[in-house]
Amino acid sequence: MGALKLSFGACLLLLLSVAQAGRHFQLYRQYVLQQREERAMKDASLHSDLLPRRPVLGSWHRLIESTLRQPLDHFNRQNPATFNQRFWINAKYWRRPDGPVFLFIGGEGSLSKYDVLSGHHVELARKLGALLLALEHRFYGASINPDGLQGQNLMFLSSQQALADLASFHMFITQKLHLTQNNTWIGFGGSYPGALAAWFRLKFPHLVFAAVASSAPVRAQMDFTGYNKVVAESLSNPVIGGSKECRDGVAEAFSSVDSLIQTGQLEKLAKDFRSCEPLSGSANISNFVSGLADIFMSLVQYNGELGSVEKLCRIMTNRTVSPYQRLVALNDNFLDGMTVGCVNNCYKCSMEELRNTTVNMWGVGERQWVFQQCTEFGYFQTCEDSSCIFSRLIDLQYMADVCVEVFNIAQDRIQEGVGFTNEYYGADHPKASRVLFVNGDIDPWHSLSILKNQSSSELALVINGTAHCADMLPSSFTDPLPLVQARKFIDAQVSEWLELAQKMTGDL
Template identity: 60%
Template sequence: MTSLWLFLLILLPLLGEADGAWNQRQIRKKIHQLREIQNFKSFYSRIGLPKGAPSYVPPVEGFLTQPLDHFNRRNNATYKQRYWVNEEFWQRPGGPVFLYIGGESSESEYSVLAGEHVELAQKHRALLVSLEHRYYGASINPDGLTLEAIRFLSSQQALADLASFHLFISQKYNLTRNNTWICFGGSYPGSLSAWFRLKFPHLVYAAVASSAPVRAELDFTDYNKVVAQSLSDAVIGGSAKCLDRVRESFRVVDSVLQTGNVTQLEKDFFSCAPLHGPDDYTEFVSNLADIFMGAVQYNMESAGCDVRKICQSMISAKSAYEGLRIVNSMHIEFIGLKCVENSHEETLSDLRNTELSPTGVGERQWYYQTCTEFGYYQTCEVSSCPFSPLLTLNSQLDLCTQVFQIPTTSVRQSVQFTNEFYGADHPKSSRIIFVNGDVDPWHALSVLKNESRSEIAIFINGTAHCANMGPSRPTDPLSLQKAREEIADKISSWLQSAQLAV
């Protein structure tokens, strides 16, 4: 057995197994695991030797003591925030600094060992640093998820953490103005990357914001509009027939739910427990819809997220309902479940759980941020949505009230404030690259056209969420290869201009 696969077998158990919870929470967990594995394989393929060999110098893991509330220094409470540093490529003393920004999940050493930003750091002899987001992974106090303590979780506090981290790294490595900082992030951290450049232009010279939903949106109807378009996109294996089959399958399910005679649905779709009333019905159709949403958002990241494969199954089945049943079974196998948890009470219990997990996706934390900053609720109350109209805005806003005691009026006001504070999809900054794929539903909330000569948008045909951020591969589509080249050229140009400005 090769060293690479030996270490891969060691890594797999550390990534955790899927439990009984379902829908997009489990899909995100699975993708998070698979990305760790991909970064692991990419790193060991690059260095060509097992970890621990004499010539290998591992990245440094550390913890920085941060104020819990940067905006009230009379509050002396602190927490420890995890970071990673990789000096492998750094040309001392004047090489640039590439900052990888963490988001709504734990980070690991591979945040500075693999990915597009690492390949660019190798080219430009940059110091690689990454910062785990407050309240996620190991960067949280033991009581951090209680209603009292979680109130210090926000994007604004996270940006202040980044500014404090900038000072810490600058002092630790004796950095000066000659060390040009460029930040990188994808999805929510992509927004943070753009906002860090926007709010702290004196600290970071440029930013790459991949799949960054910089416009907060309470009722994110365009998400499922893009999902529908992608399911009918022949470039990725979709078709109009596939989309029609999906629509029909949910109409059939909705008609059965309306009768209340749901025993056959429970059996056909492997429900862990009987469906009790409207709230469970909403959970049920949400879990089914999430299969298609996840397949589109993460298309081609794994065998379980493949629009072509799902559409083939929907079309080849003897009926739309049978196709939906087959696709559900495929996803249960992909996630590693025996049944699907459709209980609304279980969802509430999961989101109310204040126990800490040092790995994976922070679901309670992220839902709190949607309630207090972003919305992003993916609904199905318009005709363009191919799923069930039971996916309502109110059903998701109710979770804010039931879990966090946050009323709907407050959520609406918070979303409006976020857009006022950051500028939504017209942030009026400079030296930011917004990268999006047309398959990714989140591109609807990003910057898709050049805002200025240096605030540019790259739109990649046929790619999904954060496709450019992973390690480059020979199998990358031509559109993605060209986008990577454009990003690399712009980074090179900005680094040159930074040196001339010093």
């Protein structure tokens, strides 16, 4: 895999469901992140005069990586515990002294300097003279204490604490750089951080003037059946190379797998799908079928980044072999592409990994994100709905059991947490203002976002044929026309907000 320190932590989401520690999606996600990092490095190399350096008095004009000491609990000042939260500043394009501030919000993985060097928000900063900031999410990346993953400390990991971190960071930067009300703040985020961007505007409208929320699942949902509905629809979508024949072939293949499970032909399945160990026990079998479904989920969610629906459907519509044999071939193709010999379907091993409290400062925070799913969001992508094309063994009980086993959080408490999140933020009717929700229509997460204008200032943009957070990536000559047009719309909206802010400031 190489030693690249993975970036674009603000758009990783969303790891598939908690129990889907089947290795397919983990492998694919790591490869996607690596490719995004390499793409960001190439994009940033065009502006290679920026070198990271430590901040000293008077040197806040270059690319800086530093940390801010934050309270571990913003809501109990009697608790003296703190942690160091990592951030980056890129002031190269900043039109002093009144230029805007673009805040890139971190999420369920580490950030890096490339989050202020590459991406659509950086391209926009060049045009509009903005100061670029990126703040890593608490408990992810390097923004965590050595004991942060232990159970007693995870209680301080929540979206509410994360928003308070953003408010504290706003005050810190304002004081450090002597910002004024003339410096208009706009938040940017994708996936879970997209939701955070919208919620930051909702809860702290006096601090952030507007927000662009990309692929933002603002509606928490425990039993997220809509995810696999969109996957099935995307496999049928001719715009991206899908077809009804492809969708039906996938459904028939998984039906064959379920039949073999029911008739006890587990040795054949283990051999055909390159399981590292024999398949036995309901949990291991559920892990196995979940891993197979991961292939389709990941290729749809990140369509065009390392693989595509079009290539997948070529395999799944090969009429010279049965649908089951097509699935075997697709799995082989996937594993060979990831340079993996076999797949570990051990459920117990997955749980042991999630219980591991060793802090890793790079990549995705698996244990942390599962905790947030169990306490705030749910997002369990089940397959019990009659329209689901995968295995019926991917059910809610299988998903929710992980929360019990790893964190001792019962299913009714998960639902309570989901309910509170929706009440606290307003779900898909947040009643915010000056927020632009951007979604791709083949992204499975768009079904939990906002797809229609809620008001004249709470806007929605749906991009035909694009996937998860596609609008946030650096522009490319290969971008489809709808994506190009969407970025122009985003640019125009941000420019309009800045003009409005300038007018409002002038009227004071």
